[in-house]
Amino acid sequence: MSFLDYDFMQRALIAAVLTGLAAPAVGTYLVQRRLALMGDGLGHVALTGVAVGLLTGWAPVWTSVAVAVLGALAIDVVRAKGRASADVALAMLFYGGIAGGVLITGLAGSTAATLNTYLFGSITTVSADDLWVVAVLAVVVIALAVGLAPQLFAVCQDEEFARVSGLPVRLYSMLIAVMAAVTVTVAMRTVGLLLVSALMVVPVATSQQLTRSFRTTFGLALALGVVPSVAGVVFSYYVDVAPGASIVVASLVGFVLAWPVGSLLRRRRAAAVNGEDPRVTGAHVPAEQHPHQHDPACGHPAVEHGDHTDYLHDGHLHAAHGRHYDEH
Amino acid sequence: MRAAVVDVRGLRVDLDDRPVLHGVDLKVVEGEVVTLLGANGSGKSTLVRTTVGLVPAAAGEVRLFGTPLKSFRDWWRIGYVPQRTTAAAGVPATVREVVAAGRLARRSLFRPARKADREAVDHAIELVGLADQAGRSVANLSGGQQQRVLIARAAASEPDLLVLDEPNAGVDHRSQEAFARALRTFVASGRTVLLVLHDMGPLAPLVDRGVVLDSGRVVHDGPLPTPSMTLTGPPDHHDDHREDYGAGLFG
Structure with missing residues (x-):
């Protein structure tokens, strides 16, 4: 039955x-x-x-x-x-x-x-x-x-x-x-x-590990609220525990699973932001491996930057510095 | 004569029973760019916050577009940029979502955004040069970019008056220039700007008039004071805003 x-x-x-x-x-x-x-x-x-x-x-x-x-x-x-x-x-x-x-x-x-x-x-x-x-x-x-x-x-x-x-x-x-x-x-x-x-907060915390807009955070949080709620109630049917406990534990498991994914995403986004920071800080950040020389003909858009020319490369600016390129 | 957009008379404001403004008069007419200057604690921020109705006045009168503040309802005519170090809150939100909040003064309840609303939001994002960042989470932007998001949000209602509270605090040079460009476009269409500034930066050529406050009183009102007058003394400190990136829950 x-x-x-x-x-x-x-x-x-x-x-x-x-x-x-x-x-x-x-x-x-x-x-x-x-x-x-x-x-x-x-x-x-x-x-x-x-x-x-x-x-x-x-x-x-x-x-x-x-x-x-x-x-x-x-x-x-x-x-x-x-x-x-x-x-x-x-x-x-x-x-x-x-x-x-x-x-x-x-x-x-x-x-x-x-x-x-x-x-x-x-x-x-x-x-x-x-x-x-x-x-x-x-x-x-x-x-x-x-x-x-x-x-x-x-x-x-x-x-x-x-x-x-x-x-x-x-x-x-x-x-x-x-x-x-x-x-x-x-x-x-x-x-x-x-x-x-916990059911108000944990699904939202899990959701925002993976999202960047409010709308998707909201929608995903609702889904992440329903799944552990139903799973927790079913678990309580088979094992005689209070459903509150099984729901919240299921919800927390979701968070623990989402966390590594979230921190990976954050590291990627942080890298994208850091590519921009040198403009603010003036720090010396050499670009990663570079297969070709930037010049007006390389196909990367040129951007005037004060006393020199930067080249827009994959969303960040490269400036010639000695034998390598800096992130500007 | 051009109509008064902001008309403040005999304004007294107390914060925590401590008088902050003592009988301040301030008039800004249509098409003018007026900047409030003064040292920390001079009351310049309180003056703009009272002007937009965030701080109650103890005495005196504030009129916006000729209407007393109490009965003023056309809030879409005002684009307000509060003093913030971040545009982020506890849940992620994209640049577009934050800017779209600025359009609410023009929208009615339970109705989806119309085409004009979406276009105004696009336009505001372009105005501050963030079109290529519109889908990114604001928490991942630099401090200067977040400040530009707040300016775009204020511009989204297509206001007649922009009120900005220290829009340049802790902002990198590139964002200051983007902001100056946005402001120039805004002013060119004959609209009005009231802003609080700590230092003028690239905005100096745009400003028509400076009002200098000291200890809650106006000590100068007229053409821009010379740099030595912009602060009542040498700067006593510099705020460090570099650590102010808004991180969401758990990072």
């Missing part, structure tokens, strides 16, 4: 696909803004929301959305004020979230095992109702991340420039925070609140 024959596995896999798309979609903007750890903090805060649900008997999905969104708005306000003590304020909010969550869960009479299913995910606990909420929220988050991409890109790339472009930067900033909060709740059942941030 295949795992696909079980209703709970079907639901868990659908939730995994949606989470695998939504988390890196928001995560790309968070990483671009250098707020990679924001998802982590929101996961902590959402735990208090889950506990409120356990205590009151309301659906934890809704209470955690509500509390995480409030937390996200609080974080955004503190960030916008830009005070020196902002990081301390945020740290206290995060610790408060975890401590409040554990405390209220205890008051509600729930066990640590219940709490664990929210912290690290659990493939058997995605109810049909949960799945509907998760699906609607995930689709909204993904649609906003794609539909508002030009605006969100501008705000995350350079906030001040975006403001002088007339964009409502505060509004977009809050929107990103709220999208992150909603994603935390979407991801709660599969990857769990403590590890959700």
Whole structure:
């Protein structure tokens, strides 16, 4: 019998696909803004929301959305004020979230095992109702991340420039925070609140090893979010571990595999940049092996450079120096 | 008489409760190239940042194209180049993607870029001489090239006023010249430029008027001061911007 024959596995896999798309979609903007750890903090805060649900008997999905969104708005306000003590304020909010969550869960009479299913995910606990909420929220988050991409890109790339472009930067900033909060709740059942941030950040970090444009980084990150999410859930079916752990480990394996490729690409690009540096630094950089002499007839475009003539060769400039050529 | 593009009157600005500008007046009319000069901490950067609405004024008035800053909405008319050492952020982005962000002031929500938008972006990239680099990641460009990307981004909305905050800081000579060429093209079409400079470099022949600030007050406003006047004293230090290449996450 295949795992696909079980209703709970079907639901868990659908939730995994949606989470695998939504988390890196928001995560790309968070990483671009250098707020990679924001998802982590929101996961902590959402735990208090889950506990409120356990205590009151309301659906934890809704209470955690509500509390995480409030937390996200609080974080955004503190960030916008830009005070020196902002990081301390945020740290206290995060610790408060975890401590409040554990405390209220205890008051509600729930066990640590219940709490664990929210912290690290659990493939058997995605109810049909949960799945509907998760699906609607995930689709909204993904649609906003794609539909508002030009605006969100501008705000995350350079906030001040975006403001002088007339964009409502505060509004977009809050929107990103709220999208992150909603994603935390979407991801709660599969990857769990403590590890959700990994699924926002690791696929993006892996993706940018291989890419040079925002668009491809974004697209590849979504693919790199879905694959480990699905693989992790399937792994948890066969081996009884929390899916959060297997998803994040699978995601990290992807990063470790991409890293050598990325460093090779970077070395190549760095070499291309270094070919240009001598113009700035005036350093003496002899060109690599040279099969012919540059002259007006060699076919390489000649470029006047101060008191001498350079020849454009494969994207860099060669200048005659004694019996070899320098990179200019 | 030509219309005032920037009109600042009696501007007072406090940063962290410390007064930075005390009653500054600044007027830039259509087609003029005006440069703000002064030592570090003289308030020249604060003045342009307040002019484009990034820093609140404690007192006084700022008008852009005759409209008070509070009710100004035609942001596409302003091309702003913030003081930056890198055009890169935490995720890779190509030259074209960064420059296209400058076109947003002209675009509406949820609509794809039109042909005119794409052409304006191409044109802005050509203006700064980076056409052959358009598909490269900005993080892999030299500091000077990244600065030119920021200038192209400001030009992409086809603005009537360019506001540049130290566009030459830590920029190699070749990029300074490319920038001077771009500025010459821009000014030739009758548009206006307000820029903050640390030293004039190859831009000197382009500038109509210099405004020198000292400790938050205007101490000179008129034809360019002689080189000895451009700073209120000998330079106290030089910023080293060579290490400022933006590296993405993990390098």
